[in-house]
Amino acid sequence: MFTVIEEQEQRLLEIRRALHRHPELAYQEKQTSALIGKELDRLGISYAAGLAGGTGIRAELGKGTGPCVALRADMDALPVLEETGLDFASQQSGVMHACGHDGHTAMLLGAAELLARSTVLDEIGGRAALLFQPAEEAGNGAEAMIADNCLQDVEMIFCGHIDTHHPVGHLAVDQGLICSYADPFLIEICGRGGHAARPHEAVDAVVVGASLVLNIQTMVSRMINPARPGVITVGRIAAGAVHNVIAGRAVLEGTIRSTHPDTREQIIRRMQGVVRGLEEMCRAEISFTLHRGLPAVVNDPVSCALARQAAREVVGADQVISQGFPSLGGEDFSFYQQKIPGTMIRFGAAKDPSAGPAHSGSFDFDEKVLACGSRWLATVAVYGLRYLQKS
Known part of the structure; x- marks a missing residue:
């Protein structure tokens, strides 16, 4: 359904690396928000900025009056000293994208371009809302986005998270509880x-x-x-x-x-x-x-089935896997799921053994995941809209 050409893939790399050089902590994502706004302007996509404490963005594609599906990416970095030695390592001492949020943001911008260059939303008569969310690591960025009506008219929501436990090109999709x-x-x-x-x-x-x-x-x-x-x-x-x-x-x-x-x-x-x-x-x-913090992330049956179908289209049935046991990590995507059906999947992005685990100063991931994630996000939006249009 969607193909990422070489020029787009190069742009994804540039975006991810620019974000990685300039990481920002929760609710401080001003440069990140500005970069996103500049890219949305380039694509001709309308958006509202200054949300969720000042740095959140909600963009929307499609002019129909039909259903609306949301895609979410988190933007914030961690208070971690980077030790990767990458050419594009953090220039902010003690702050690092050590959980892949730079990749998530680049992917959602990639999906935005794929959808913007396609006529599929007009054909369906539906809309795709793009949520660029601050403060996932602080645990309440999703609540702030919801409070600013970012789920208005949205009937279903999807997101993905980079996971270096799985090879690139593999997508882990599971129904039920996946984060604690x-x-x-x-x-x-x-x-x-x-x-x-x-x-x-x-x-x-x-x-x-x-x-x-x-x-x-x-x-x-x-x-x-x-x-x-x-x-x-x-x-x-x-x-x-x-x-x-x-x-x-x-x-x-x-x-x-x-x-x-x-x-x-x-x-x-x-x-x-x-x-x-x-x-x-x-x-x-x-x-x-x-402090009763984050609810569990629980993927409902309907949205999970759509996420799995989209994953099979993007990477093939043989590379759609299970993450195994539920993760004991927390994720504030759960707050969206308390309002509407939604599914979070995992993007396989394992790199060489020298790359450390998430939340460590040596964390890194295989950048080939950026194109894969962009394609899945765009594809699952279409699957979600087609389902809602028929419902």
Whole structure:
């Protein structure tokens, strides 16, 4: 249905590399938004900018009054120091596109060009909304786009995510739950500071924090049904100032990941119980603050079937695969799915072994995925519109 010619493929590379050189954190994607706007202007595609806190963009193709399908790309980078050594490495120290969002943005612009150069939307009488979303890594960019009416008239939504666990040219399409619930938490421990030589006069917040970390891991391995995966990660511990003073205060931050609502609630209840027990045993005051973050990404049967059909057309049936077990990563695409049916797939983009995993300073992907992803996004929009037109 759609073919990416050499000239377009080269443009995709240039866009991705320009974005990679100039990564921007959540809600700071001003240069990114400007580049997208310039490319949409070149293509003659109308759009609304300044959305979702100032950097989000909603473009629309097609002039019909028929159904509307949305395609989404995330734009933000991560606070990661790049270590790839690429010619187009980040020029912003400590900020990097370490999750492929530069690729996602380039793909959606590629799909925009494919659709703009085609007459298929006019033939169907439908419309395609292109959502360039900020702040996926912050977890609430999708909510901000929804609040700014970016889903107005939209009946179905699709997106894809680069995945370096699969070879380029393979598309992973799965019905049901594919990304977990992700709930950040903050634990604050208030003990009593004291001299390092007289621990009996103090309440050591470091020891209490260490006990919490160990108890949390035991809780997951021994109290949670292993058939319904869950993981608790403590990503940050802060305590103490000097070596010879017992710390009176400690802070732990982390996330709870779970793949079933019952497991989610069970983990939260048990963490609250562990905190209460240690508070009593250690004579410390401990507060546990949970932010109910991202819902699970759940692909509904209808949109998933359309995504699979589009994938088969783009790469062939033999290269349409399953991602396997649900990921314990979070994705705010789930907020769109709470409003309308939608499916997220994974774009295989494995590079050589020297490329590190997502969210690492050495992350990179095979750029051949850009053309593949552009074709799938354009194709699934057509499949979605044809289905809705008949419904």
